[in-house]
Amino acid sequence: MREQITVSQYIIRFLESKGITWIPGVPGGTILPLYESLAESSIEHVLARHEQGAGFFAQGRARSTGEVSAVFVSSGPGVANLITAVADAQRDSIPLLIFSGQVPLALTGTDAFQELPTTSIVSPLVKKVYKIEEPTQIIETLEEAYYLSGSGKMGPVWIDLPKDIQTQMIEIVTNRLPIKLSQNEGPLEGKGSEEDSSGESLTLFLQEFKSLLEGSKFPLLYLGGGAKKEYLRLREFVSRFQIPAVTTLMGLGIFEKNDPMNLGMMGMHGTVVANEALGVCDLLIAIGVRFDDRATGAIQKFCNQAKIIHIDIDAREIGKNKLIHLGLQKDISEVLPFLIEEDFCFQNINALEQIETWREIPAEHPMKDILSDFASVLPEGEHFFLTDVGQHQMWVAQYFPFTNPKSWITSGGQGTMGFGLPTAIGVALSNRDAQVFCFSGDGSIMMNLQELSTLKEQNLNIKIILINNEHLGLVKQQQDLFYGSKHSGSKFHFHPDFSLLCQSFGLGYSEWDWSLGVEDLRRILKTKGPAMIEVRIPSTWGVYPFVPGGKSNQEYILDQIVM
Template sequence: MREQITVSQYIIRFLESKGIQWIPGVPGGTILPLYESLAESNIEHVLARHEQGAGFIAQGRARSTGEVSAVFVSSGPGVANLITAIADAQRDSIPILVFSGQVPLALTGTDAFQELPTATIVSPLVKKVYKIEKPNQIIETLEEAYHLSGSGKMGPVWIDLPKDIQTEMIEIPNDLFSIDRPTEEQLMETKDIGNDDTDESLDLFLREFKSLLERSKFPLLYLGGGAKHEYLRLRDFVSHFQIPAVTTLMGLGIFEKEDPMNLGLMGMHGTVVANEALGVCDLLIAIGVRFDDRATGAIQKFCNYATIIHIDIDAKEIGKNKSVHLSLQKDISAILPFLIEEDFSIQNTKALEQIEVWRQIPEQHPMKNILLDFVSAMPEGEHYILTDVGQHQMWVAQYFPFLTPKSWITSGGQGTMGFGLPTSIGVALSHKEANVYCFSGDGSIMMNLQELSTLKEQNLNVKVILINNEHLGLVKQQQDLFYGSKHSGSKFHFHPDFSLLCQSFGIGYSEWDWSLGIEGLQKVLDRKGPAIIEVRIPSSWGVYPFVPGGKSNQEYVLDKVTM
């Protein structure tokens, strides 16, 4: 038996079959046929107030669940407004299916109302872009696009839908979407496919890996976002073999804060011990990383005394920024079981002793105490920590004791201000019982402030911790260090009253005077529902250590900050 449905109905049924229960978006004329089909489905629509916000809400689901998310926008300005969120997703390998409306085929290229050459504009920012020009094309395209977005090095995939195509009829089997959904156990079994790979190239890699590691006197793991899904086995690996590790911003949470083998964040605002270890290690084992400039500092000075091993799922990343001596193009899941089962003889006692010496170099900052007080005030239960971008992001990265990498969500490669609030909405929609905390700054919060309406509408348990120093803090800090304290464009000369702002949005508000303890803070955090907690700090506080541009990670600046 076969039935006739429209292209837009087919898209909605497909998304239902993938377990997508809600979709953020902003409707407009060219996407309305898809919205008509959405209204007839069980999928909830989350009406964002701006397309960029919609894109980040979709990211919240994808980042916190690891699943492919979807977002709907209209053509022209809808597409243009979404681009920032999709560029952010592309850089951090976040799986999102974008469905954009487009003018009817007959009007293509005529500069019709709200027409943009979407495919041309977005192609550098996505894994693939499809323009649907024939109705039956949608069947094969959706399966391919969904698989492409969520496999390999994940990322966004874009589907552009001319308005007339959305209403065209296609014929499908009645039982096309009646597919049994795999259990969690079956999914885990699928993830382990490939772990028994014993082909010749893998054997050669393992033999060379073992030889290099056993000859090394100071081996060091360098882990990023591409390794975090294997955090439990990586914890076992470093604990068993006593190999110290540094992590990128996206790799935080792979190790517990107090793990003696965890040297912490590396790079521009990395710990002293992490950056010093990078300068002297003789073997660097890089897994799921891009060797980006914020992590490496001056790339020509990065780990020049080390033999470098690079394991990454994406062949394009290997050797792109830094030459390596041994590489393997695989997901870490395919190689880690073999490494754990090996019997390595590692002679790094002196290296571990030196690490303890570096740990004694003081890195105290008042923000550390503020954040640890905040942690002590948090209610028990599942929680997610998100940030916007700025000084607050770096302080949270430096001092927060993340339990797992899943609980830490931030904008990495693009560093997008305005990321935090809408992404928090997506996380909270996906984890209704969790406590979601979004650390933002007085600069970042204004970038997508309109999504407070969405937050209130959904009545989600999101607390925004607003670190207010009345400046663009990282900009001011660099102007202080390198531009003679000429504060051009870094100070806000008008400051909104956030208590009145929250009142107008129907959002709870509290100001936390951190110098008086946590009693008042605890009451706010225990209360369910959305709220902004404003924390005022001096604009003189900087983020340290700090590696200036063009310098090696060992040429960091330390600064004593007074209360």
Template sequence: MSKEITVSQCIIQFLESKGIQCIAGVPGGTILPLYECLAASKIKHILARHEQGAGFIAQGIARSTENIGVVFVSSGPGVANLITAIADAERDSIPILIFSGQVPLSLKGTHAFQELDTESIVSTIVKKVYSIEDPNQIPLVLNEAYSLAFEGKKGPVWIDLPKDIQTKPISIPELSIGNRVFNNSQSLENLWNPNQNHFHTQTVENFCIEFADYLANAEFPLLYVGGGAKKEYKQLREFVKRYEIPAVTTLMGLGIFEKNDPMNLGMMGMHGTVAANEALGVCDLLIAMGVRFDDRAIGNKDTFCPKAKIIHIDIAANEIGKIKQPNLSIQKDIAEVLPYLLEERFVDKTVKKDLKNEGSFAQIERWKQIPEIHPAKDLILSLASSISKQDHYILTDVGQHQMWVAQYYPFSNPSQWITSGGQGTMGFGLPTSIGVSLANPKTPVYCFTGDGSIMMNLQELASLREQNLNVKIILMNNMHLGLVKQQQDLFYGNVYSGSQFHFHPNFSVLCEAFGIPYTLWEYEQNTEILETFFQSEGPSFVEIQIPSNWGVYPFVPGGKSNQEYILDLVKV
């Protein structure tokens, strides 16, 4: 037997079957049929104050859970406003399912009110975009879209829905919703990564045999891990311990290794540690896992790891060889490879018992002794000491505060750390924190932001207050676009064009308007004030005024090798 439901009802019932608890969005005329059906559902809707905010709220849910983030927007400006958040999700491999309204089929292509060619505009920032013209497509499209968001390298998938299509009836088998139709994955052949190649043909066993040969012959091996390796952090900690291999991480890989682990050389790249960047210059074997050789991490690609043979393990075939051609590679989830590499037969073959007596570890210790003298370090550590000792999330916006947190915060595990990596999107922190807190209501969320970033999605303070979430905002205010000013200090003769704010809002009054508790904290003050403030339930806002001449160092200028870092230009 079959029953008849509308396309909108089908979508809502499908999302219910996938355990979706919250949907972020901003309604408009062309998406109202879907909203009418959402009103009858137990799924909670979060009314963002801007579509970009809605996209980041959905990201926060996805980044902090195993589930997908879902966002609803209307056509035209709703689509345009959402693009920044979805581009950010695509670059950091975050699974998001987007449903956008569209003008009725009869008006498509006529420049109708609030019409945009959504399919062509968003096609480069999503894994796939579906433009629905036949209502009977929708059950299959929902299955494919959901599966595709998780397939291989995760990412956003977009479904564009003409208004009249949303109300069309379709017939589906009884009991199929959440059962036969929606729980059976459809074939994704030819949908994802048509660029299939020889990486598929190599078995893990053969790869590990070759891996062991490379490692056995290396004098200074180095592990390079990033965001694609976060889920396997426990195995990676075991890997570096058993193989006695030092490791560097990208910005997105922070927390994979504990900060005080002697094998952890820290973050590499533009604002990486001296030890990490120097090790990249002398290693003779680089083992890359879950990374894409991003320019902010590797610096000048032509001089990156000049002495090293490269082994690359990644889930996405198109990342292997894209920037640096590896000597050995395999396209696999590292979760499939690490158990093999941890087998005794491979460990015993490669570990050199006298490695710690050789010069490489002595050199690493010398690099680690180069002092990190910066007032931001003491500030971040003071804030860390005031933050809840229980499980918590640390989020940042984008700017100097982001890099200081990355450099100095003692992350206990990688899931604790959430930031915008590949796109570096200012305005990310506040709405994403809302999504994280919605998905994890019992876990405190701390959002570090700057006076430039906070203003880019300030309107979401209303969403934060409305939901009464346990999000603590820490504003580091230097009255400038700090990273822009820093480059103007270094390369543009101190010509501060467009980097200084000449009007400064009163954040105390702003917080009062939004109904959020506020305090101004001097970083020389006792941290007990902060501890008390952070313990309060619900949202709160801490402002810390810092000098505009604080920079982020070490600093590798764009286009330079990682070893060509500027160590300091700090004017205390």
């Protein structure tokens, strides 16, 4: 049976077929035809107060479920406002499908009202951008775009929709609309694969891997966000062979906090034991990582005594920043089963003993006790922990006892202030039975504060833990260390009354005096619905250890100024 429908109707049916039940966005003139079709569908629209917020709502769904998520914005300023969230998604490999309105084709290039050259602006930030200039183009484009976003190294894909194209008719065969593919399937026959899928290449890799590991005295795993999905097998691997591991910010939760093989986070604010181990290991097994500067410190000094094995799904990352000895472009899921079944024989007893001496180097901080107290009174159930960006982010990363990597969500590669609140909203919308906790700072919270309206409107079970030191803390810390304590632009000379602010948004508010114990906090956390918990701390508290820019990971600063 054949049917005539509009391009916008086709898009909505396609999204319904992929199991998308809600879409965030902000409407405007050039995308109203798509909104008309959305109104006729079963998909709920979540109205953000700013397009950046909408992008982070979609990220919350994608980061917490692993599924491709969609977002709608209009042309011009709608596109420009969304770019920050898309750049953040690109750097952290988050699968988003973006639909933007555009001026009608006849007005392209005329500087029409709210016209921007979207495709040229966003092309460096996405896996691919499409501009639909012919109605039937949408059929193949949607399948390909959805597949690209959710496969391989995942990321955002952008579809730009001229207003007149959205209303044009296309003919479809009703019982074949749309083609339903899993994210592991390609959209077209003969698509090929970027990966070398031959068993021979994997066999040769495993032989060389075994040789390098058995010849080492201090092997070390280096794990990032690309390894998170296999955290259970990775725990099994390190437990069986007693290979210690360090993780990036994005890899936290792969190992439990008290796992003896877990050396913790590496890099700029990494643990002493993680960074010291990196300095002396003789074999570094890197999985799902980019060798980025926040993790490696001065790259020319990074692991120079070690041979390096790098496994990553993206061939472009292998050997990009650091010379390696053995590389494999594979999904880690295809490799780990063989590694776990292998019988490796090597001696690293001396290395494990050395690790224990590094653990004894003191690196205590009052935030460790505060966050331990917080974790001790969490209600039972499923939890998600998010942060904005700043000192509070690093403290949570250093001290919070994550039980699995799915529960930990933060902005890594871009370090986007304003990330936490809107992303938490997306997480809560996608996990209605979960309890969502968003740690923010008094600087970050102001950057997407408008989404408190959406939080109240949706009545989500989100608790915002506001760490308030009345400064841009990491900026002040660097000014104290390297710029003669000249606090230019790092202190807020006016602060809102957050209790009155929450009252105006209809949200619950409490202030937790952490020096008085946890009973008040326990009571607050048991309360259902959205609320803010303000925690006041001195501005003199810093984040340590700290590796200054341009230094090796072993040139860390341990000094702490606390009061």
